[in-house]
Amino acid sequence: MKPVPTYSLYGTSSSEPLLDQLHFESIAQRSKLHGWEIQPHRHERFLQILYVHAGGGEALLEERREALRSGSLVMVPPQHIHGFVFRPDTDGIVVTMTDSHLRTLLAGVPDTLALFERPRHDRVRRDDALADALVLFRGEMESVSAWRGAALSALLSVVLIGIARLADASAPAAARSNSRPARHFQQFQQLLESGYREQREIGGYAADIGITATQLNRVCRQMAGQSALQMIHARVLAQAQRDLLFSDLEVKHIALSLGFADAAYFSRFFAKQVGQTPTVFRQSGRARLPAFATR
Known part of the structure; x- marks a missing residue:
């Protein structure tokens, strides 16, 4: 591909x-x-x-x-x-x-x-x-x-x-609110979208929003039912899955593009989250894609 x-x-x-x-x-x-x-x-x-x-x-x-x-x-x-x-x-x-x-x-x-x-x-x-x-x-x-x-x-x-x-x-009822937590959550989503490849610390995101890391975790749990770290991991994982399915980049190159120091660390992270190694996920995932997506 x-x-x-x-x-x-x-x-x-x-x-x-x-x-x-x-x-x-x-x-x-x-x-x-x-x-x-x-x-x-x-x-x-x-x-x-x-x-x-x-x-x-x-x-x-x-x-x-x-x-x-x-x-x-x-x-x-x-x-x-x-x-x-x-x-x-x-x-x-x-x-x-x-x-x-x-x-x-x-x-x-x-x-x-x-x-x-x-x-x-x-x-x-x-x-x-x-x-x-x-x-x-x-x-x-x-x-x-x-x-x-x-x-x-x-x-x-x-x-x-x-x-x-x-x-x-x-959308969940909490996410539809125009409250201050909802606005902080939207800010975090925007910052995460632009910075997830950098492996930023939660405290860095919180500082950019103007709240503490504890407050950011509270907001994320209220709005999405996940901690800030879980949301960061989910965004990194989504991009990793996208690259594995739709590109021929080697696993080590995907790892580096997502801010991981080496492919082994990335593979352990991916397997823990998905239950499959990146290579197995790529093979099984492509087999389920429609034919027009893999030509």
């Missing part, structure tokens, strides 16, 4: 930026050029929303396989591996935006940004207001009417709020 590529848009080098902060097209427009298969890849700074009006197929979101059908709504944040296989009769839309444009559209509700940090796959009922907003968005997307750009931005804001509501409804 080759390393997972990073694209601006699928099939386009990541060094070629989007001409605009927002790009949209039909599912068929790009997929049929590639035999209706979008192989695993990631985007450096782009969030994508995919909505299936009719037809279906299969999605790969990190290591999860998800069956797609009419009404499927998929949201993929930057940096997350994803791929798709569609049936040739699939009809739907793909919206790509920069992460800065996402923040602009949600400037009035900044507390929703944390809800866009993990890939999601939801089924939207046809009688749901979100389905209506997606249909209206597509109508504007395919039109040449006056004030089209303003209408698209307004409708996209409605779509994003709909996705945030779905994510919020499925």
Whole structure:
């Protein structure tokens, strides 16, 4: 397997930026050029929303396989591996935006940004207001009417709020709070995302947030049911699993990229967390991936 590529848009080098902060097209427009298969890849700074009006197929979101059908709504944040296989009769839309444009559209509700940090796959009922907003968005997307750009931005804001509501409804009650612990927890999540490869101490994260390590542990247990160290380990482990499944990097190189002093220490850490050595996990995990992910 080759390393997972990073694209601006699928099939386009990541060094070629989007001409605009927002790009949209039909599912068929790009997929049929590639035999209706979008192989695993990631985007450096782009969030994508995919909505299936009719037809279906299969999605790969990190290591999860998800069956797609009419009404499927998929949201993929930057940096997350994803791929798709569609049936040739699939009809739907793909919206790509920069992460800065996402923040602009949600400037009035900044507390929703944390809800866009993990890939999601939801089924939207046809009688749901979100389905209506997606249909209206597509109508504007395919039109040449006056004030089209303003209408698209307004409708996209409605779509994003709909996705945030779905994510919020499925989140633990504690995480939905806008309390001080919730804000500290969000800060920790953001710092962890940018610093997990450095093997930072819990005290360093706590100092950046402006609280003690004890307080940080308390916040993490309240919001996620885990200690701060468990969350750090979980993030490191998730990246290790991603690299083992989707790249041909040697175990020792994965270990070094994640801040481990040597491969033996990394292997002991991985086996303790997963119950398998990195090599065994790679072999068994790839055997369970859909065929399009391993070609």
